[in-house]
Amino acid sequence: MSDASAADPTIEIRRATHDDYDAVVGFTSEIWADRGGDYIPDIYHEWLEDDDETDRKTFLAEVDGEAAGIVQAVMLTPDEAWFQGIRVAADYRGQGVSHRLNEACFEWARAQGATVARVMIFSWNTVSLGAARASGYEPITEFRFAQPAPDPDAEALQSVSIDPTAAWRYWTHSDARTHLSGLGLAPEESWAVRELTRGDFDRLADETAVFAVDGEAGLAGTAYRSRTFERPVEDESGDSSTETWAEYGVGAWDDAAAARSLFAAIARDAAACGADETRVLIPETARTVTDAAYAGVELAEEPDFVLGIDLTGQ
DSSP states (O other): OGGGSSOOTTEEEEEOOGGGHHHHHHHHTTTTGGGTOOSHHHHHHHHSOOTTOOSEEEEEEEETTEEEEEEEEEEEETTEEEEEEEEEOGGGTTTTHHHHHHHHHHHHHHHTTOSEEEEEEETTOHHHHHHHHHTTOEEEEEEEEEEOOOOTTOOOSSEEEOOHHHHHHHHHHOHHHHHTTTEEEOTTSTTOEEEOOHHHHHHHHHHSEEEEEEETTEEEEEEEEEEEEEEEEEOTTSOEEEEEEEEEEEEEESSHHHHHHHHHHHHHHHHHTTOSEEEEEEEOOHHHHHHHHHTTOEEOSSOEEEEEEEOTTO
8 A cells, every 4th residue: 555655754743732723623624524523623632642741642744834644642551552543634645644653653652661552443444444554553353332221220131240350250261352352441541442451350340330240150241331421412403412421341241141131230330320322342243243232232333443563573
């Protein structure tokens, strides 16, 4: 792909600033118009790092002084980097801009001690998938969001505990962990995944919620709530309001019965949080997706892909 061609000296990479807002909005506001539009114009100012934030950096690409692309790099753990929001202006696509932005992220992440970096790309975004592979990323996994409705009266077929030890134990032996390469949604960063640890389950049991399904033959499922958040919405008449979302960083289970029990526990928890909507990350496998559908849970229309790159040998 031409976007991974030799570095073009006319492309300059620097830190993005608040003064770049109009230029960034200019080339992102028309992106994905048929899918609801891009989120960057809405969150740009709060998205940028402060001067004292050393765990993230936002890069802007310029071609002949014109804003041509943007990306943000974030350290999720001492050695796991996450790159997000990469965009290239339509007039500069295919000219090496995304490749240069990725190289800037790689260099910055290595300097912070990262050994691996990952990105998330919508499965329908074939242009970005190709550009990521051209920059050295390899496919890791795919997932889909399940969206059980909050329900304070949802009934589970099996017992569901809130024991983090049981939740972690199930996770370590689950097919879901293998499929997801040990990744789940990061509680500290929206739309990011990282490797889950035993400490995460212990901490989240205190700060949010964890779940462990007790099946007939032993542990049969697990989940954790990664965060709750408010999102602005606008109705058909143009009136604005906010809705509360409860987000669950992973959902894993053995069979359809365990899936029903786990989703029931999640539905009750979401209702207790006052959530209007939910999303639960589940592995994109035929068994898992059809189990969720069989349990009567709504599903996102398409999966998402996670790609990664080993930074130690670059």
